[in-house]
Amino acid sequence: MMVPLDPAGKPTSQRRIAEGDTVVVYERHDAMRAVAVRAGGVLQNRFGVFRHDDWLGRPFGSKVYSSAAGGGGRGGGKAGGGFVHLLAPTPELWTLVLSHRTQILYIADISLVVSYLELVPGCVVLESGTGSGSLTTSLARSVAPHGRVHTFDFHEQRAASAREDFERNGLSSLITVNVRDIQGEGFPEEHRGAADAVFLDLPQPWLAIPSVSLMLKQDGVLCSFSPCIEQVQRACEAMRSCFTDIRTFEILLRTYEVRDGALNNATVNEDATVGPRPQKRKKNTSSGENLDCIQKTSVLVRPASTAKGHTGYLTFARLRV
Template sequence: MLEIDPAKKLSFNRLISNADLVIVYERHDNMKAVTNRFGVFKHSEWIGKPLGSKVFSNKGGFVYLLAPTPELWTLVLSHRTQILYIADISFAIMYLEDVPGCLVLESGTGSGSLTTSLARAVAPTGHVHTFDFHEQRAGSARDDFERTGLSSLISVRVRDIQGGGFPNEFAGLADAVFLDLPQPWLAIPSAEKMLK
């Protein structure tokens, strides 16, 4: 597998390389995240094409090859939990005042929809530390962030924030805290200690 510079992966205006993740747009109600695709479309023919390209199959159909932006990723990701969608995500990021360089703590990683957008908001110098109490969900989210090229901006940890609070190492350092928990009020005392 070809190693991709993380800064290049964040760019949505680049050429497709070997082992890149792309969003394949077939029609408005059918999109998929694809790394390798066999059948009527040969993945090897996609290499070197710019993201956004329209490619034709040998059977006459076509698809568009799109970058895995946070908006498109939200539409194609595996729903391990109920997710936030773009309208709510946009409001949350604006309300949290997340900008490049911010350190954000998120509890309730779930499927990672919000996390992906938080990472783009704080890039290239910020970081999102996200926590989920469920080990398998955290592992799946970590894998997804690696696939989308965001692992340099996101750290995933297994921790029950609702029961045990955020790690003390973040006390007084966080620019923003987002709680997506069944009982968020239980984590407010800890969240307050984390904020600058």
């Protein structure tokens, strides 16, 4: 990850790839995978064969060519072969490549959570439940290098898998994974009055809110994520006894595609494109008649054909002083 430091004091993304590191192999924006680097390892994809030995010692962000490219590998020769980029597993990229053990939060929701929880280096955060660890990773970067994330999940195997991911990505010094039913038992007494922020992703968050009020420091912030508005209503009702400034948000993300394209038409909608202005030229028809024709090669911008809709509702509240 970008958070932990190596012995030389450099962020992981600024050092060179070593055996045991996790790298994000980037083929294109919608085709990435996490790969654990090991001596003698091989990755095969549609672009060719890539040997892990050729990655060792390279900086994160390197562009590497397939071994089948004739002179590829450590020599870096192109020879018409395929290539990939080797990226550091930042929280944003990890969210896109992690194993889905549960439904996860994506970057749009995560960014608002980190912002409204007012997280800074040194903060202590309690999270329930851990799930696949998508949000946990971003929370850890926000509180690094001296803060701490205590995350809880009632499912023992899910917690164990998340712990392995955090260890592999070098986050063990920032994240503690615990097995506990927060809805039924509340947060452990050892965290009473010690948390700067609490995040809940539970089917019945209102059951945990009394415990949250005991864990937060004065003026601490709570965030509860729920997919259904009925859950939000019950959670807000429970919050009113000891929280103030209660707000609920829904994040709807619209992505645009940007690509090169050619337009051939008598009429060009200038508002739909950016780039050079169209040039008119004469075009002869089979009958010899001259017609004005606009031909344009430009950058086309349009909404993506598929868009993520509703993910959930984010409710924030501040502990009443």
